[in-house]
Amino acid sequence: MEKTDVLVIGGSAAGVVAAATGKFFHPDKDVLMVRKEKTAMIPCGIPYIFSTVGSTEKNIFPPAMAEKAGVRIKYDEVLSINKDEKTAVTADGTNIRYEKLIIATGSLPKKPRSLPGVDLEGVFTIPKNKEYLDSIQQYLKDKKKVIVVGGGFIGVEVSDELNKAGLEVTLVEILPNILNLAFDKELAVRAEELLKERGIKVVTGTGVKEMIGQGQKVTGVQLTNGTSLDTDAVILSVGYAPNTSLAKEAGLKLNDCGFIVVDEYMRTPTPDIMAVGDCAEKRDYITRKTTGVMLASTACAEGRIAGMNLYKLSALKTFSGTIAIYSTALDNHGFGTAGLTEAQAIAEGFDVVSGTFEAPDRHPGCLPGMHNQLVKLIVAKDSGVVIGGEVIGGSSTGELTNILGFIIQNKMNLNAVLTAQIGTQPMLTASPAVYPLTKAAENAMKKIMNL
Amino acid sequence: MEKTDVLVIGGSAAGVVAAATGKFFHPDKDVLMVRKEKTAMIPCGIPYIFSTVGSTEKNIFPPAMAEKAGVRIKYDEVLSINKDEKTAVTADGTNIRYEKLIIATGSLPKKPRSLPGVDLEGVFTIPKNKEYLDSIQQYLKDKKKVIVVGGGFIGVEVSDELNKAGLEVTLVEILPNILNLAFDKELAVRAEELLKERGIKVVTGTGVKEMIGQGQKVTGVQLTNGTSLDTDAVILSVGYAPNTSLAKEAGLKLNDCGFIVVDEYMRTPTPDIMAVGDCAEKRDYITRKTTGVMLASTACAEGRIAGMNLYKLSALKTFSGTIAIYSTALDNHGFGTAGLTEAQAIAEGFDVVSGTFEAPDRHPGCLPGMHNQLVKLIVAKDSGVVIGGEVIGGSSTGELTNILGFIIQNKMNLNAVLTAQIGTQPMLTASPAVYPLTKAAENAMKKIMNL
Known part of the structure; x- marks a missing residue:
């Protein structure tokens, strides 16, 4: 049985910041971060691997920040949590007893199971996984055409980068405008015009009906408006779902959308367990409704707040809801x-x-x-x-x-x-x-x- | 006798913004701005005329903003104000009756009279005056060396631009570091290093004792540390004084440093007269002391507040003191x-x-x-x-x-x-x-x- 004061599960933005902040403000406590990936990606840098940055190797989120802060890092995967005994078991069989637990298991890209042909070779999503991203780059190496489905910020950035990399890119968005969550129409059309000027085909107001394949490989996409488009590959950028199966199996409370329920101190209803980042429930700062907007910057703010409130609450250090501040270039x-x-x-x-x-x-x-x-x-x-x-x-x-x-x-x-x-x-x-x-x-x- | 509801004297940043804002929020009022210069300069753009922008022609502060807002503009100089009769007389003999008066007469560069040789040919200041600035550029045309006295933001920017224009530049600052009002030592030295890397000689901790001349022309500078430097020209950038002789002669109250006394609504103690910009008294946001820091951005904030409070005060629309937010590149x-x-x-x-x-x-x-x-x-x-x-x-x-x-x-x-x-x-x-x-x-x- 290993022991730690603070166990952090997950080592992307939220996990690293929670661990580092926790150690920074509680230097006498032992903080252990368990991270699955030896080489995690800088989340928002991912679209840029396709051209500007050039490779996943150059987009690595260094654990140095946590290490420098004095956090211990274990490269392993937590398979289960026992919230009553306050222990967690990892893939290598280690049983870790904790005093405080912070869950930062992030999110996974949505891949709609109901979409025919979604499992064809050449249909990708954009997860925060180096090997998978490398496999996309490998697949696209000798290809000409790619369709990006979903015109949010990630879809737009990926489209622009693939276009810069020399591919013929078509961006398909089901809503009347791209970047619909971020901009009113009169601003969104400017981004759309710019993409078109840069050589990207933009198709809006149309969904995807099915993926067309020859053998195992995707060769086209059938749109809901009747058109069909030839392609060598498809990238689905249709949102992310919280990665909360571990929390669910441990009996932690999830909300209707599958996020771990937390309060403004990032505490779950279970004593001594906090959750931060994409896996944690968020409320909109203004509407006060629960929201699905996931941002690395929000995740970092949450991680920081959890780290500061670990052992002693401060009514001034609370997360007051997602303002959803984001930008693209x-x-x-x-x-x-x-x-x-x-x-x-x-x-x-x-x-x-x-x-x-x-x-x-x-x-x-x-x-x-x-x-x-x-x-x-x-x-x-x-x-x-x-x-x-x-x-x-x-x-x-x-x-x-x-x-x-x-x-x-x-x-x-x-x-x-x-x-x-x-x-x-x-x-x-x-x-x-x-x-x-x-x-x-x-x-x-x-x-x-x-x- | 001409009549107007709101008379604004001065047409640089503060005057234009006060006039435009006044008209914007009081569309039924007649707003008349009297501006001496047909072609006023963008104040903070002035250093850049020496290289990046290239000429005063390209640095003109357009009156369009005031005109577009519906402000009438008269190119003339106000010679006197009668605060009891609420009239002003201009150089062309016009007598203007006003309901409200906003004074925005700005500032003039300091040229220390006690400094021997200060009136030699080739010794310049940096006023907001197109003809004068043109004469500097003309004078420097076939020159090699220039000394800039005063390492504030303007001195630093002018030095960098003259260096870019191909002159040998020496920047002299009496304090131990340049940009002393803006930065703590550890940051100021970085700016200093950068200037040196860019080829500018920086001499700190030393004042100027006298200007040395041959005939009418400046040929050198004697420093207080005993060194003397050869030069073809000197640019004095040792601060600005409020241009308040018109206000003083009209019997308006000035503070000990010569600024027109105003409250947080930008009102002078004289009914129906406001003052904004470099000529108006300022208090530091934090220390609450009166301050001499003059910034175009502060001037615009003051102009805006005067324009909004012209006819009806709003306790929410007050100028709470100079924060002194500024930057350079x-x-x-x-x-x-x-x-x-x-x-x-x-x-x-x-x-x-x-x-x-x-x-x-x-x-x-x-x-x-x-x-x-x-x-x-x-x-x-x-x-x-x-x-x-x-x-x-x-x-x-x-x-x-x-x-x-x-x-x-x-x-x-x-x-x-x-x-x-x-x-x-x-x-x-x-x-x-x-x-x-x-x-x-x-x-x-x-x-x-x-x-």
Whole structure:
């Protein structure tokens, strides 16, 4: 029987951050992380293995962060948990007794069993698994055409990278627009146009009916609109399901969507067991509904909160719900989102106004590296509180989207945004006179004031 | 006698924004802006005329923003204000009656009269004046060497641009480090090293004793440390003084440093007269002392607040003091600061801890465009409230510095920063597992907890 104070199961973003943070703030405790993969992937770096990064070898999530923090790492797989005896058994037969347990088993890509031909050779998903990803690259080596199913951020990034790698790419999205969860239509179409300009075929408003094969291999896709497309391979990017079979078998409480139930301290209802990352239940920061949005950044925030609340709770260190702050890049264009889109807010029953503004992200605009920057704010009409924002811009889009995250997180209203001081610099930001965030707030305020 | 509802004197950043915002939120009012310069300069773009932008022609602050908002513009100079009769007289003899007056007369570069040789030909300052700036460029055309006096942001940017333009540049700073107001020593030396690598001579800890001339022309500079340097020209970048002679002559109240006294609504003590921008009094957001820090971004925030509070006050729309958020770029390196440096905080009597962290701003770090990103947070020990932050990074430094601004503005404490959700993306940001802002907060928290 091995013993540890804190056992962390899973060694991707959430697990590593939970373990490292736990050790950082409890240096006297022994923290043991059990990780299945010798070489885990940087989750959000995966699409880039196909061209920009070039290989899985260059996209490895180093355990160094946990090791440096003083976490012990065991490369093994936990097969069962006994929550009453507070023990876990691994594949190599080790029985580990823990004081506190953090489950960070992540998620697995969905592969719809009901879809005919889904098991044909050449039909792939995008899991966080090095060997599997290597096998995709190997398979695509001498191929010409690929169909990507699902126009979320991963589908879009994978499409763009495969296109850069020289493949003929068709992206199929069942909804009227790609990136539908992230952007209102008028912004989503810009991403769509950009993909098309870059040589990717985009088919929207159409689902996949079946995969067509010759022998064992996929050779085409039949769409629900009647068309059929030839292809050498298919990549399914239709979402991820929480990987919670271990937790379920251990008798932990799951919610209706299969996530491990947790509270704002990331505690499960079972004493001394926490869950973090893709496998843990999430609530939307604004709607308070449970949500299926999985992000490495959210996972890290949860891991950090679990690590800080391991032995002593702090009412200030809680996870207040997923704001869903994320961004992507297509060439030198950035696309970012935080909180609710206008369409989502309306569907949820919010009475909202929006404000949009676009200006160059350098001043004067002739400076090198200039990119137009568009900001849209979604504002609850009664309180003036910002509940969502969207950005299209250049290389600073990621951090500008994070500003929107801080605005939403701090429940800032339009007055606070309008009086906010912004730092500006010719080579680094938009002009202070037409800073798109501020001007978007003005446009929203004008609507509220009926001017 | 001409009449207007709102008269704005001055048409640079603060004036244009005050006028445009005033009209935007009071569409039924007539807003008249009197601007001396047909072609005003983008203030923070001025250093870049020497190389990257290339000429003043390409750095013009367009009045379009005010015009588009419906502001009337008169190209003229206001010579006097009669605050009792609420009238102003311009150079062309027009007498304008106003209901509300906003003074935005800006600032002028300091040229120390006591410095021997300061009036020699070839000794320049950096005013926001197109003709003067053109004359500098003309003078430097066939010159080889230039000395820049003053290592603040403008001095540093001008030095870098003149170096890029092919001149031999020596930057002289009287304090032990350049950028002393913005950065603690350990960050300032990095900027200094970078300037040296780029071929600029940097001389610190030494003042200028006198300018040496042959005939009318400057040929050298005598430093207080005894050395003398040959030069073809000198650029003085030793600060700016508020341009408030018009206000003073009109009997408006000035503070001890010559700024027009204003409250948080940007109102002067004289009824119906506001002042905004470099000419208006500022208080530091944290220390509450009056401050001389002048920034175009602050000026725009003040202009916006004046415009919104012109006719009806809103207790929510006030200027709460200068946070001093600013940044600069040297090649692909960004340097940003917000709030107090650690040295300033200690000098002010704050009991502080700091936390610093550095990591790549892409993940994996092999992605193109990667730059290391360093964040330092300065935290009041008792409350955990963040009172300052510094950044060195790549192209997203400007917006990351703005995140620090929002953190300070919202009086966020370390718990709020540690639990904050961050959006991350391989091509646009640091990794969520080692996001420098969050990790810097962890390092500061560890000190507070005595771990």
